[in-house]
Amino acid sequence: MSFILRRPFAVSSNAFKQFSKPSSLLRAFHSSPKSSKLLTSTTNPQSLLKSAVLRNGFKRGYQTPSYQPANPAASGNLTQRLLMGGALVGGTILATNFIFNRETREDGGMPPFEREYLNQTFMHTGLGVGIIALAARTLHQSGWSYRLMATNPWVVVGLGLAASFGTMFGTFYTHPDNYVQKYALWTAFNITQAAILTPLMFMSPAILARAGLYTVGMMGSIAFVGATAKQEKYLYLGGPLLAGVAIVAISGFAPLVLPATAIRTLAWTENIWLYGGLAVFGGFTLYDVQKILHHARMSERGLVRKDVVNESIHLELDFLNIFIRMVQILAMRNNRKR
Numbered sequence: 001m002s003f004i005l006r007r008p009f010a011v012s013s014n015a016f017k018q019f020s021k022p023s024s025l026l027r028a029f030h031s032s033p034k035s036s037k038l039l040t041s042t043t044n045p046q047s048l049l050k051s052a053v054l055r056n057g058f059k060r061g062y063q064t065p066s067y068q069p070a071n072p073a074a075s076g077n078l079t080q081r082l083l084m085g086g087a088l089v090g091g092t093i094l095a096t097n098f099i100f101n102r103e104t105r106e107d108g109g110m111p112p113f114e115r116e117y118l119n120q121t122f123m124h125t126g127l128g129v130g131i132i133a134l135a136a137r138t139l140h141q142s143g144w145s146y147r148l149m150a151t152n153p154w155v156v157v158g159l160g161l162a163a164s165f166g167t168m169f170g171t172f173y174t175h176p177d178n179y180v181q182k183y184a185l186w187t188a189f190n191i192t193q194a195a196i197l198t199p200l201m202f203m204s205p206a207i208l209a210r211a212g213l214y215t216v217g218m219m220g221s222i223a224f225v226g227a228t229a230k231q232e233k234y235l236y237l238g239g240p241l242l243a244g245v246a247i248v249a250i251s252g253f254a255p256l257v258l259p260a261t262a263i264r265t266l267a268w269t270e271n272i273w274l275y276g277g278l279a280v281f282g283g284f285t286l287y288d289v290q291k292i293l294h295h296a297r298m299s300e301r302g303l304v305r306k307d308v309v310n311e312s313i314h315l316e317l318d319f320l321n322i323f324i325r326m327v328q329i330l331a332m333r334n335n336r337k338r
Contacts (some may be wrong), residue, residue: 013228067174069190101162110227110293117296118227118289124312128190129319135194140201149199153256156196163192168313176307186309187316193320207334211326215319218278219285235294245278274325281321288314 110118141146148156167189174182200208226234254269292311299306 054162054245066094067338088318092271105122114293114296117299118292121292121307121311121315122223124308125315126331127184128312128316132188132194132197132316132320135191136198136201137193139198141194145198145201148195148216157253157256160192160196164189164196167192171313172310176305176309182309186313189313190316193316197320197324200324204332207327208328211323211330214326215323216283218322219319222282222285222303224290226286229290231297232290232294234272234286234290237283241280241283241287247275248280252287274329277325281318281325284320285318288318291329 032126087221167185171182171185171189174185176182251269251272254273255266258265258269288311291314295307295311
């Protein structure tokens, strides 16, 4: 019985023998002579199997239209996801502002000079992140990622740190009026960061896009809190954040020093690197925004030079460190689902 249920059309030829000699009663039942002729012509098992009627029956039974998944863009699923993502980012901003920013500025809002200074800093930050993304994509397509991963990790760390610190401090100590040298060193700094981050291009584009969206949401909410909080309210975080980033940096070098058998220790250092790093660089974003506004007030009084390029480098480093950890967390979660 189970064999028949698995193959409902595998009927033996004995089942057709009862139709080999149709009775007169059966012929009398079909009043039309054409229908009786059709029945007698197809009573042979071989001719019945070859008949067009039976073949059409098989086609109707097996050639059913396959299911086509709906296009998310056509069905509105993509729009719903974008709306949900926007609502999530907006809700995060409101919740963060309500929890951490109950005491806002007492001067009635941000003065025009501070607002312009902050907007120019954010513009340079976005431009720098765009240069890093474009340069990383170009280097990855040229095969730089393969050569970088095949190199000794100590060489990569040493040369990467040397190039990063060299171009960064060169940008810091260049006078703002020297535009050519300033922007040349700033561009070199961004390309250096892109050269180090090119292995991320091996990740899924969906993971990179989600990590970028989450990073923008996180930094946007924290920057909003820092911009609307009281003046110099969070500048005291500088010392504790430096201690935290030192601990995160040490945990990041742990896989290069510890043996592979120290599984628990490596797991702890990985959690410190990921989640501790998110907390530390989220705090740095809050600290850097308040420091930018403090420098804007000092620049307005003529105490320091206006230098939005230097300010943008700090926010770029915050963005990159948060983005890298977001990519790693999403990749780990995707691997667990599999």
